Amino acid sequence: MSTGSMVEKPELLMERTNLVTPSALWQWAALGAIVLGSFGHLLIKMGVTAAARQTLNSSVLSRLGHYILQPAAMTGLLIYGVGTLLWIYAVSQRSISFLYPLTALTYVVVALGGRFIFGEVISRQRWLGIAVVMVGVAMLQLSAREQKA
Amino acid sequence: MNPLAALWLSIALGACAQVFLKRGVGHQQIAGGPGSYLALVRSGWVWAWGVCFVFATGLWMMAISAMQVSYAFPLLSIGYLVVAVLSVVFLKERIPASRWAAIGVITLGVALIFSS
Numbered sequence: 001m002s003t004g005s006m007v008e009k010p011e012l013l014m015e016r017t018n019l020v021t022p023s024a025l026w027q028w029a030a031l032g033a034i035v036l037g038s039f040g041h042l043l044i045k046m047g048v049t050a051a052a053r054q055t056l057n058s059s060v061l062s063r064l065g066h067y068i069l070q071p072a073a074m075t076g077l078l079i080y081g082v083g084t085l086l087w088i089y090a091v092s093q094r095s096i097s098f099l100y101p102l103t104a105l106t107y108v109v110v111a112l113g114g115r116f117i118f119g120e121v122i123s124r125q126r127w128l129g130i131a132v133v134m135v136g137v138a139m140l141q142l143s144a145r146e147q148k149a
Numbered sequence: 150m151n152p153l154a155a156l157w158l159s160i161a162l163g164a165c166a167q168v169f170l171k172r173g174v175g176h177q178q179i180a181g182g183p184g185s186y187l188a189l190v191r192s193g194w195v196w197a198w199g200v201c202f203v204f205a206t207g208l209w210m211m212a213i214s215a216m217q218v219s220y221a222f223p224l225l226s227i228g229y230l231v232v233a234v235l236s237v238v239f240l241k242e243r244i245p246a247s248r249w250a251a252i253g254v255i256t257l258g259v260a261l262i263f264s265s
Contacts, residue, residue: 048214060150060211067210085186088174096171097236097244101229104255107222107262129261136255143248 026093030102033087038109040080047073098144104133150208152215156224159208164231166201168239169194175240219263226259 047070051063067073090099108130114120122130173194189195213221229252236242 044210045213048210051214064207064211067214088170088186088189091167091170092174095236095242096167096240097233097242097248100167100232101252101255104226104229104259107259111262125264126262129258129263132258132261133255134258136251136253136258139247139251139254143245143251 026090029086029093030090030099033083033090034103034105035109036079036083036086037103038106038113040076040078040083041106042110042113043072043076043079045076047071047076094144098140101140102137105137108133150211152212155208156212156216156221159205159212160225160228160231162201162208163205164228164235166198166205167232168235169201170198171236171240173198222263223260226256229256 048067050072051067051070068077111122111126111130115122173192174189209225233244233249233252237244
């Protein structure tokens with residue numbers, strides 16, 4: 001019957017538009033969460049390292065308060081917070097056993113950020129580690145295709 | 150607190166936090182508007198995530214300020230495995246063999262990045 005071809009066409013169109021409609025939004029949300037989380041983490045680390053030198057002998061609570069009040073740490077926490085909102089969206093869309101290991105990309109972003117922004121040297125072993133993490137993330141993607149998750 | 154104890158507690162709480170979050174938002178479709186986020190405030194699971202997350206982060210900050218990054222970060226990657234196990238037990242997620250393998254490879258990669 002001729003209706004067969006009429007059904008096929010809209011389906012094809014649907015598949016294409018899915019790339020930009022909400023079903024793919026979680027990928028951008030997860031990526032955004034990872035990138036913002038990375039920069040947030042860098043800033044927090046800067047603030048905390050500075051604070052640690054000043055408060056070696058204080059109590060746990062006063063140290064924690066002091067850490068959070070560092071300007072770099074505060075900005076980092078804010079950026080981290082926005083990343084968290086994106087993360088919540090991504091988590092609502094896909095299984096956590098798939099999404100959580102993706103956050104290992106944070107270390108790749110931080111290492112590459114250090115290399116290209118601050119001119120840090122990345123050792124051969126670290127490059128190898130970055131490559132292995134990328135292979136693992138690719139394997140995760142394949143596991144998601146296998147299991148619609 | 151002993152930095153190593155803080156680190157382990159941080160890993161455990163961080164893993165629990167992710168599983169609680171999934172439990173809280175798993176069956177809700179967040180449309181993206183602020184209203185859908187505000188609705189999450191009513192979920193006990195989301196509160197549990199928030200509390201675990203704050204303590205995990207605080208403990209993590211304490212730990213990395215007192216120990217070497219090359220030691221703390223590779224241990225953090227154990228969290229991927231813990232989350233996977235918890236998601237099977239508490240969320241009944243089905244994890245194909247290829248995903249376990251992927252988690253193993255990622256953990257190895259993180260260990261390579263940070264061991265020096």
